[in-house]
Amino acid sequence: MALADLLSFLPFLALALAAASTGARYKPGPWYAALAKPPLTPPNWVFPLVWSALYLLIAAAGFKVWRAGGWAAWPALAVWAGHLLLNAAWSWLFFGRRRLDLAMAELVVFWLSILATILAFAPHSATAAWLLVPYIAWVTAAGALNWGFLKLNGPRGELAAEAVSAGAYPAPGTKALPPSPPPAARASRAAPRPSRLAGSPRDPFRP
Template identity: 45%
Template sequence: MPVGIAVMAALLVALLGGTITDLGPWYESLHKPAFTPPRPVFPIAWTTIFALAALAGVTAWRAAPNVRISDTLVGLFALNGFLNVMWSLLFFRLQRPDWAFVELLLLWLSIAVLIVYCLRLSRLASMLLVPYLVWVSAAGALNWGVVQLNAPFG
């Protein structure tokens, strides 16, 4: 996975997720948990996470001993990117934090699988993904809090 491709993939996922994210009246009207970070924290965190994920992808890809393993790695990152964008779609566009929370569990699992798979190839690549798992864990707590404070949806 050349660096340019990894950067473009990370930017594409970030752009799609950012385009789908709507912080308009519906989102503003939601009751949010008291531990919700200030709004400027989110773009900083996501930019850092996407940069680390791209670096992890390149590092693990370069360490892959054969094409089958590198193709599997690319597939795992692609699935993760899809799940990342789907969360934004479910939460913000469909306005279904309840469905988004269920989908977030799949996103979390995809990150955990990436960490384990990358660990077989590169300890550094695996460690670079840990902040992503931590952030999505915190996002899960926030998402669950929104569900608890605002349900039912739909």
């Protein structure tokens, strides 16, 4: 990539990373750990890996449209930039506000904005449009998971919130307290051991 192309690519990468920053700010944490998980929920480490690759594809797609159409492509690029706002809003609603219902509704609009971006990019660069296909496929899967979380946990994940409040899932960086021993065990620990009284008969078989 020539230096001029690299400099042109950087603004697109910066906008994509700005959208990604909400995912870094609003992390799953104890509340998400306490949620009942729908089938086929990926482990937590999968999400940053997939999203890192997708944000690179998002930036590359925007750059390719700019390179192909220049200022004539500004309506398509406006759709691209607007969809990034919806991308950023989902993490805030799901993990920040803990509103599974609002996140689900927003994700429908978000998915439609990706489709609109693909359709707007296609006349300028077929390659750019295809670069977004893995993106919309992943968001489709995320929508199915969001719906599963909503059905299992309610609009606000009430059961998970109660578990966190009860201390079942400690805050990140802290350790859960060990369980207290049962009362009988505590009583046996506290009971004094019988001592040998002075003048008591000595067992001839013990020293």
